[in-house]
Amino acid sequence: MNSLAARAFLLRATEPPAPAVDAFVAAHGPVDAVERIQTQAAPQSVLHEIRDPEPQIDEDLAAIDSGRYRLLTPEDPDWPHGALQGLTEQGLGAPLGLWVRGTANLVTSTRAAVSVVGARAATSYGEHVATTLGTDLAAADVTVVASGAYGVDGAAHRGALLGSAPPIAVLACGADIAYPQGHAWLLESVAHSGLLISEYPLGTKPARARFAARGRLLAALGVATVVVEAARRSGALPIAHTAAILGRHVYGVPGPITSATSAGVIDLLRTGVATPIAAADHIISQEGIR
Template sequence: MGRLVDQYGAQQAVRVIRARALPPEFTAREAEQERPPDLAARLNTWYARLAASNPAADVEAGKRSAARLIIPGDSEWPTQLDQLGAGRPLALWAHGTADLRFSCLKSVAVVGARAATSYGSHVAAEFGVGLSESGWTVVSGGAFGVDGAAHKGALAAGAPTVVVLACGVDICYPSSHEALFAAVGQQGVLISECPPGVHPTRARFLIRNRLIAALSRGTVVVEAALRSGALNTASHALTLTRHLGAVPGPITSSMSAGCHRLLRERKAVCVTSPEDMIELVGVLGDDLTPQVRAPAVPRDRLNESTKRVLDAVPTRGGAGPASIAVAAGVGLDTALSALGGLAAAGYVERSTKGWRLRKQQTAYRKALDSATLEPPLAPEPDPAEVPPFPEDFL
């Protein structure tokens, strides 16, 4: 149907179907397809559906449900849908206050399992909040599990969100999401290529997944089993050369097996936060994930030669400055100077056998001493009483 409309336009396609006679050149071109369709069967199906259709009633039903019809060329039409080629929807019904095209300029699809685990729902909600607070619109299918959690996260952040339905925009499916869809209508937009009054079918869920992938700059799969509609959306994203991310989960969870397969086959990028996804789909150099550094410890402030001397000091017994200098690979003067500074900072101490590391009492040891009523270890010196570490060792 998409190829027929692309070649002859919507009005001429209707005339062809009513006449039940496809143009010869179109029939010849379709015969060259890798898997040529049964045009006679298709034409009979279209003819029967056209005879039963009532466009005027559809428009009237849309008005009653406050829905609007968007077609290619309208100011609200998302032009990225044109990349679907012959699979582009002929029109979209929209219900909500948000502008569809504007909302999808910076958007990310968050998809996953309907039977999501608590982990998946939590992660999806975090992505919904994080993406929305950073100015990105969340696009999903409005289903149970990951979809619903992502939409709720976006709404909680006060941002618009896009729900792509597999039924008419006046049909609430699942029915328990009535409050969620009402909130989306006030803050975002619900869309469907099905006219009002159409109920969902299994096939329509798979068909609408291409729209979720096409509307967004990238798709992140939060949770997905090996057989999952979310993987179908991921496949559409790859076909459209859109960015694809996957959230890793427990290796014991079957609900994350699909994500792990995408990562193992290098079809998706591992993302663990909204910032990771924004870096993946954002503008090069502008949307970078903040670097997470390991916690700093006082030892990090030591210069290189002092660190080497500290590494060479034994834990037990002791060693002389010459032995430490050889083990550290530094001169004797450098070792002596470093040992003096390390002793002043409380890292090492002098024993009868030479220099050794000073025992550091931990909070765990303190708790153990208290619980067993054993004599506690020597207390750590008060930082106020420890001489400052010489600047020339830093």
């Protein structure tokens, strides 16, 4: 078994995040780690994170050979070590590999990248702001990282597709699954010009826990995260807090104090987690990425 096959095995065997497996692979390398896992010679903390001890990876390897998908691993030159290393350091579990659709280079794309997150049930104001931010960031050669979901994230991607920087969509399902289905055309457009990435093997269906796990990748891949709209229970808020833990700047777009979709952003601003911004230039200037 080579390192690529070992990584494919590990992605099938675990349910992200798997911080103990991540640390074990970092210490022993993927091939040795798999051998120890298969012979039950790994620590119990590692074995506890193994959900399928005998995953089948023949179809995964065939998909790679077909050229339609890539399995990007830490052994590859275009693995974004700088962006993802903090996940290991903070015990959050870096991805064991990333399934990729698209031809853009992930290292190059994430050198100047901003994650745009927010409410799925966004208001027309939120969608307008997200689209404008996406357009203006991409026009300044800043990569927009988002989830491709309805609402703020999808609006940011639609705006980014009008610019010159290839966008990135981080998925909570296999890279071969269009989710949400209503954004199949949008995800196809992102794949054509930028990248679809996922730590979930091909064919993996979306699930609640996978949306939450994906959030740490959205927080890590941007040099900064901006929250456009978020209610107090929005999934965008844990992403913002994770970004702060990773040492990234967090920005919030002010909204009407009477709007429920502004409440979470206001809390981020009030507690000092986020800095208020009103335009892409505010982020670009603060981050020094122009």
